[in-house]
Amino acid sequence: MRGTVGEGTNPGGDPDADLDVVIVGAGASGLACAADLLAAGLRVRLLEAEDVVGGRMRxxxxxxxxxxxxxxxxxxxxxxxxxxxxxxxxxxxxFTAGMLVHTSDGPRRFTDPSRRRGHGGLLPVEGASARDLTALGLLSARDMLAPTAWLRRRPDATTATALADAGLSAELVESVLRPFLSGVFLEDDLETSARFFHLVWRSMLRGTLxxxxxGIGAIPAQLAARLPNSVLRTGVRVASLTPDGVALAEGGELPVRTVVVATGQGAAAALLPGLDVPRGxxxxxxxxxxxxxxxxxxxxxxxxxxxxxxxxxxxxxxxxxxxxxxxxxxxxxxxxxxxxxxxxxxxxxxxxxxxxxxxxxxxxxxxxxxxxPAMPPPLALSRGTRFAPGRYVCGDHRATGSLQGALASGARAAREVLADLGAGTG
CATH class of the missing domain: 3.90.660.20 (Protoporphyrinogen oxidase, mitochondrial; domain 2)
Structure with missing residues (x-):
């Protein structure tokens, strides 16, 4: 892995001198933040406690x-x-653009209605009523074609409420959609924000899973490979943030005025006491x-x-x-x-x-x-990253529980850091 401890761009000098920003955590959010700050010309150090980048994407x-x-x-x-x-x-x-639902009556296939030719012309949901098929088609067409901004601005509710409001029967929800969405949201009560559900549904219809x-680790590895060798340090754990920078678990302190915490929500709350984080x-x-x-x-x-x-x-x-x-x-x-x-x-x-x-x-x-992160309604699809002067936090727990959310939060942190540094240097 590139960016091992000890590499630097200042041979014979201190590679950690005169840093503009230290980012703690080289998951997707931290990698995106680092890339954007580097593109703006800042001197950045990215610290990762594990031996490779990626966080949960490993x-x-x-x-x-x-x-x-x-x-x-x-x-x-x-x-x-x-x-x-x-x-x-x-x-x-x-993956196949669909799924198989195991039921007491045998397997039931659910397919993306826009791609079902690959399954011999099967209906989107085998055995579904005409009413359910119509309601599902209308919901999918709206989510796929409507502007993203419109979906983001709609009044929020739970996913269970959104499915009922779309006219889908309790039988279809309980036998097909709830089992599938439980794996997407990691909860089986369909209490996740309808706003997020509609965006996820749209992304599935428009993209390929x-x-x-x-393996999934190839994604953060590609992001990391684009960083200069001097930026990333793996196997370096941050013990705490100090008034002057970050204290390292192995001893010593890295002096820097601006720190971005890009870890998971538990580690972020430990490094930034008082940080509000959602349930995991x-x-x-x-x-x-x-x-x-x-x-x-x-x-x-x-x-x-x-x-x-x-x-x-x-x-x-x-x-x-x-x-x-x-x-x-x-x-x-x-x-x-x-x-x-x-x-x-x-x-x-x-x-x-x-x-x-x-x-x-x-x-x-x-x-x-x-x-x-748990994402009950009303869900703010993006939260600011400023925590205190010179202290920022990003990650999917500040946006939505997805790769998109993590990357977008890292990008937002970079924008807010750049705005504040620009304002500070006037």
């Missing part, structure tokens, strides 16, 4: 498998993604290796009874996620399940895939705390 190699830290998908339609990333270089592998061939959502992802793929398509599977959030055969998305030719199945559940709950999840997987899960080999388990 990929590990374990036992011959490529495993993201929690199941994640990449949406190509986000404006910040289009602005900052070389999509071709990521070698993106798409996929994964980089190298916790998710656990279970990875299993299987001799033969239980589903020969790169399609998301959800459970009508919501015993798990979602599951998919990752090697159907990209065979390279496993080195030995076996199938790799990823399954996510809310919270941190105990042994009995995991057994229930595995039973549900056996039913959903029609497979004998006793032969599935557990290869990894990862629990991500604060995987997403």
């Amino acid at each position: 990929t590990d190699r374990i036992g011959g498998f490529t495993l993201d830290r929690g199941f994640q998908v990449f949406n190509t339609s986000y404006p910040q993604v289009k602005r900052r990333l070389d999509l071709k270089a990521l070698r993106l592998r798409p 996929c994964l980089p061939a190298g 959502r916790t998710v656990t992802t279970l990875y299993h290796a299987v001799t033969r793929s239980p589903l020969a398509e790169p399609t998301l599977v959800v459970d009508e009874r919501r015993r798990f959030l979602n599951s998919c055969v990752l090697t159907e998305v990209h065979p390279g996620f496993a080195d030995d030719g076996r199938a790799l199945v990823s399954t996510s559940v809310l919270g941190s399940p105990g042994p009995d709950e995991v057994a229930e999840v595995e039973t549900a997987l056996g039913e959903a895939y029609g497979a004998d899960v006793s032969t599935w080999e557990p290869v990894h388990r990862v629990t991500v705390r604060d995987a997403l």
Whole structure:
């Protein structure tokens, strides 16, 4: 990884002298903020406590498998993604534009109505009533075609209220939409802001859900690779902010007048006492290796009874996620399940895939705390980053729980830093 401790642009001198800004945290938000401040000509140091960049967007190699830290998908339609990333270089592998819902009556397919030709002309929701199909089509057309500014300005409510107001039946919501959206929002009460729901729905209709061939970690790695070597330092933990800069856990202090905290919400609250942060959502992802793929398509599977959030055969998305030719199945559940709950999840997987899960080999388990911020209504889609004079904070917890939200918050922090420094130097 580029930017190891000790690199600098001032051979023989102090590489940390005369810094304009220190950014704490090299996740998506911190990387975006650093790029924008550097483009404006500022001297920036980006500090990351882990050995690689990315924060929650990290990929590990374990036992011959490529495993993201929690199941994640990449949406190509986000404006910040289009602005900052070389999509071709990521070698993106798409998911099916739809999902399979496991029900007591068997699998039920839900497809993007604008792309359903790939499924033999199936209706958007198998078995849905004409009324539901019409209501879903109208909701999707409005969200896909309406100006983003209009969607952002609409009165806010819960997603449950928005779906009911759109004329969708309780049967369709409970059997199809709630199971799917529970995995998107990491909550199963549909209490998430309708404003955010409409923007997410729009992005799914307009973009492609996929994964980089190298895993989700390829995204922050690409952003980091564009920074000068002297900017990024990994493996450096910040213990606290001081009146004169930042105190490092390993000892010593980095003097700087302007600090941007771009960590997750828990670490941000610790570094900035008094910072208001939303509740966090916790998710656990279970990875299993299987001799033969239980589903020969790169399609998301959800459970009508919501015993798990979602599951998919990752090697159907990209065979390279496993080195030995076996199938790799990823399954996510809310919270941190105990042994009995995991057994229930595995039973549900056996039913959903029609497979004998006793032969599935557990290869990894990862629990991500604060995987997403809670986003109840009324939701401010973007919050200011100024915390105190010379102190700023950005991240998806200051915007929306998405890659778009994280990148946009980092960009906003850069704009506000530049405005304040410009005003201060007059």
